[in-house]
Amino acid sequence: MKEDIARRREAILEAVVDCYIDSARPVGSRVIARKMGLSSATIRNVMQDLEEEGFIMQPHTSAGRVPTEKGYRYYVDSLMRLRRLTEAQKRNIDSEYAFKMKSLEDLLAKTSHIISMVTGCAGVVLLPKTEYSHFRHIELVSISRNKILVLLVAGSGIAKDFIIDTDYYIDSDTLDRITKFLNDSSYDMTLDEIKDHLEARLRAERDYSYKIIEQARNIMSSVLMSHIESKLYIDGASHILVQPEFSDARRIKAIIEFLEDKERMLELLLGDVREIGTRILIGSESRVRSLNDMSIITSGYRIKDNIIGRVGVIGPTRMSYEKVVPIVNFLADTLTGMLRELEV
Amino acid sequence: MKEDIARRREAILEAVVDCYIDSARPVGSRVIARKMGLSSATIRNVMQDLEEEGFIMQPHTSAGRVPTEKGYRYYVDSLMRLRRLTEAQKRNIDSEYAFKMKSLEDLLAKTSHIISMVTGCAGVVLLPKTEYSHFRHIELVSISRNKILVLLVAGSGIAKDFIIDTDYYIDSDTLDRITKFLNDSSYDMTLDEIKDHLEARLRAERDYSYKIIEQARNIMSSVLMSHIESKLYIDGASHILVQPEFSDARRIKAIIEFLEDKERMLELLLGDVREIGTRILIGSESRVRSLNDMSIITSGYRIKDNIIGRVGVIGPTRMSYEKVVPIVNFLADTLTGMLRELEV
DNA sequence: AATTAGCACTCTTAACTTGAGAGTGCTAAC
DNA sequence: GTTAGCACTCTCAAGTTAAGAGTGCTAATT
Known part of the structure; x- marks a missing residue:
């Protein structure tokens, strides 16, 4: 009864x-x-x-x-009863991915685009700092007297480039040897491990001259210092604006403003990077004022069983959770699969 | 009279x-x-x-x-009588740039941010394909049996990374030699020149084995094929939404939609990449429907006297041209100056 | 004891009315 | 060539109204 x-x-x-x-x-x-x-x-x-x-x-x-x-x-x-994706949706997604992706960046940007297309919400893909990922290769290219371009390749083809300043000029020969030293001594370690062990390794080293080691130390600490930034791909913000709850221009402005504020977006999304499975934040649960009647759904994507980032949507609280949640999950899986293909 | x-x-x-x-x-x-x-x-x-x-x-x-x-x-x-920038504005801009920029990408993203802050319009920075810029360094990193990560460094520290597929496995030793060959043979040429001369050089080559040359040919043609994409940095779209002409939600949607449509934005901006000086498009002059009462102001930034990209704003037709034009020009110059510092 | 019909009441929404205010075009005077 | 004056037009905001949707409560029904 x-x-x-x-x-x-x-x-x-x-x-x-x-x-x-x-x-x-x-x-x-x-x-x-x-x-x-x-x-x-x-x-x-x-x-x-x-x-x-x-x-x-x-x-x-x-x-x-x-x-x-x-x-x-x-x-x-x-x-709610999650709805399986229709065959049409899957085909649609596959065909969007069919265009050849030239880089990881392309892949993630594309994913945020697709997810926004299919859900009608703003699509979000987060690639956090690579601190935890494995070091694969470093390349140092001298681009001026005291500037060196660092190309850093982590596991699964995630590459980042940035410029560091040096106090003095390093000739290309020396640079090559530093490069070699760093590659040899750090292969397959995480940046965290490198940080911990570098000093000991440098001190134990005998094969290289003092000067080279000294310079390697400087360069590597610059690399570790300029902690490689998280990246955020957002697409399709305009989709959510068709919803009737966004007929007020000021609300629109607040939302767009927030979506453009990379720092606050990162803060919000980095909060639960490593969370397993789907994460759903409803309205004020995000603790962000301007996202008052918005919801956020994200799911982690992985490389070798480690969650390395999140993919998801931001949309009106009044979104179809039954439809969107499975899509977000599906795309997290798809992305995981694609990254496996790149895997070493 | x-x-x-x-x-x-x-x-x-x-x-x-x-x-x-x-x-x-x-x-x-x-x-x-x-x-x-x-x-x-x-x-x-x-x-x-x-x-x-x-x-x-x-x-x-x-x-x-x-x-x-x-x-x-x-x-x-x-x-109109262009207004010089106030000292306060200049100081403001300088202080924004003071944060250390870790890469070219950072620099351009920052610039689009600054320009939107100072003008109250959406800031835009375009970095076109690097076809015309000078080849400085290439690095090939094997990331799986038949995938190679290509790191390409052009003049002034512009680096791009992308992944290419190979038909068969190339061992790391061979890869090193291919790398060396490509670096030796193409230094300081433009991608266009490389395209034109590569074949001849490959044929004339005697120092490397046939196999290496053959593979170098394949890789390089992949590099040239996957023509490196133009990049677009847009920031501060929300700023323009405060203007009273954007009280209509549908207009807002149309604008945001257009700004998010990278392809059409590129088409629009690439039209006059190499144009010297300031370019002002008023309203329908842009020939874009959804930009009907918007204007676009851009100015070229340079490396070694070559215009390599554009910086500017998109804002309501009713914007202060007297104020915005000098700012756009100033930032184009500033950017040019910063790139000179990186110059080789 | 749970369900339902009926009804008075509340509140929103869109359509219409109205009057004030801003600004014009024209004419005639300066 | 310039200006004062005036009738006219149009917008905008405020007020009015009627229709419609939906409620809560009460009393009747099962």
Whole structure:
């Protein structure tokens, strides 16, 4: 008996959320009454209970109900039924990936594009600092008297380039030998390990001259200092603007502003880089003011069982979680697969 | 006599444009009358003439006048008085650049950020394909059986990385020798020149084994094929959204959509990469629908007297050209200066 | 005891009305 | 050639109204 009632409450909450998600307007008791074969008065009674418990609310007396964050949370945790991707969607995604990707950067940018296309939300791909990934190759190219271009290749073909300053000129021959030394001594270590062991290795070293070792030390510490930055790919922000909740220009401005603020975006997304599985933040759970009625869904992608980054979406709280969550997961898997192909 | 009248007409046009730019609303005859010490009736007469000739227009009977594109064009070409940057602005820019830039990419991204901050428009920096720039160094890193990571360094520290497929496995020793061969044979040539001369050089080569030359040929043609893509840095799109003309959500959406469409943006900006000096496109001159009442101002930045890219803004047609044009030019110069520092 | 019909009530929304204000074009006077 | 004056037009914001949607409560029904 009691369980039946509980189940009905859930069904009604689910119906409210579903309806609201695809109509974008408060749902009244009649709509649900029709769906459930009960009278609207009965539904109203249940709705009153749900409202008291904070799952739904009325924007004003005599409007229908709208899910609260608590309502969405319950829906996401217990009620929604994830929808498998349609064959058409999969084909669509595959065909987008079919264009040859020339670099990791291309691949990630493309992914954020695809994800925004398929979900209608803003697509986000995060590639965190490579501190934890494996050192594969370093190359030093002298580009002026006291500037050296460092090309750093980590596992799985992630390459970064940056410029460091040196105090004095290093001739190309010396540079070659430093390069060789660094490559030989650090292969397959993580940057963290390199940091820890470099000093000892330098001191133990006998094959190279003092001068070379000294310079290698300087260069490598510059490399470690200029900790390689996280990268963020965002695409399709314009998609979310078609939603009726963004008819207010000021809201739009706030959102676009936030999406453009790389620093704060990183802060937000880096928070749970290593989290396993799907992460769903609803509305204020993100603790970001301007993302008040936005939700964030991300999933980790991996290289060799290590989560190295996140892919996901940012969209209105009123997004189709049932549809978007599986897509985000699918793309995290796809990306993981593509990275495996590159793997050493 | 006649000249005096002509001059007055210009002064009135200028006043209309100036007023409209900073008030965002149609300019009436009274406002201008006060400024010029003439009666509003007189001004009205002149305005009627200007309207007949298409320099200004009325949004509706009994509103003030608004500049047409033709009016803006005349203003920009003949009337405006560029404003020097204030010391505060210069200091502001310098301090933004003070943070150490780790790579060319950082530098360009930073520049687009700065330009958007200072102008209140969306900042744009274009780095075109490096076809024309000088080859400095190539590095090949094997990352799997048949994938090679190519690191390509062009003049001034522009580095690009991308992955190419090979038909068969190349051992690391051979790879080193191919690398050496390519570096020796192509130093300081442009990719175009390399394309033209590679074949001849390969045939003439005697120092390396047939196999190495054959593989070098394959790799290099892959490098040339996967023509390195243009890059585009856009920042501060949200700034332009505060302008009153963007109170309509649909317009906002159209603009954001266009700014996110890298392909079309490139098409638009690549059109006049090599154009010398400042380029100003007003409204429909850009031939892009969704940029109907937007203007684009760009200026080329150089390395060794060659224009290698463009920096500029996209903002509402009603932007302060007098203020923005000098800023764009200033940043083009600053960027040129910074690149000279990196120069070999 | 749970469900439902019925009804009064509330609140939003869109359409219409209205009046003030801004600005014009024209004419006649300076 | 310039200006004062005036009738006219159009927008914009404020106010009014009526329709519609949806509620909460009460009383009747199962």
